[in-house]
Amino acid sequence: MALVPYDGNYLPVLSKLHNSSAEFHFADHNVRLTQDWNKLGVAAVVWDAAVVMCMYLELGQVELTGKVAIELGAGTGLVGIVAALLGAKKVTITDREPALGFLAANVKENIPPDQLGAVEVSELTWGQGLERYPTGGFDIVLGADIVYLEDTFPSLLQTMEHLSSESSVVLLACKIRYERDTNFLSMLKQRFTVHEVHYDKERDIHIYKAVKLPARRDL
16 A cells, blocks of 8 residues: 655665665575565565564464465565465455556565465555455454555555454554554554554564454444
8 A cells, every 4th residue: 555655865774775675584485575666666665564574473473374364555565475484374465556566576486386376466455345355354464564644544444344353363563653653543442452562672663463343232
């Protein structure tokens, strides 16, 4: 859901984001991702939140083996790729249409051939076309650094509600930069129980676990 261009006069600290690729080692695999800042902006680079999310998944605090997972606003696809490498039964990696070719290439590059059938790249613009995705059909919903555009908050929340059941786990990795970020957490807590389960002090990344509240049954 990124696809938001940044000014070319970026800070030197962000120069690594303009590299044509980024390499990591997760789940006993070397993961090499193509980046393309100039074409797709923030959607096509690896941000710290995705790295911290992958580190958290490697800790085994959330059971992935045999689970059906979906990543929202996937960008380079790092989180979804690592979820698949860690044993998820089925992973749907989503973003908006302009990013799909780029995303699919990263998936093909990093998922072993015998596992490719368990990974699907799919278009998802939050709040739109949700009928294409099963209601409550995912055990795990993943999002890394997707909480930053306030205008998208209602549609993001609607999408998370649609995809998850009361037994699903939603994991969000993000920086808390502005008041709007805490506002989103407040919105989330109206529909989900929310707990902070991890904090990476070095990168200033929080990971929140959310579980859908039971549907209200008015008497």
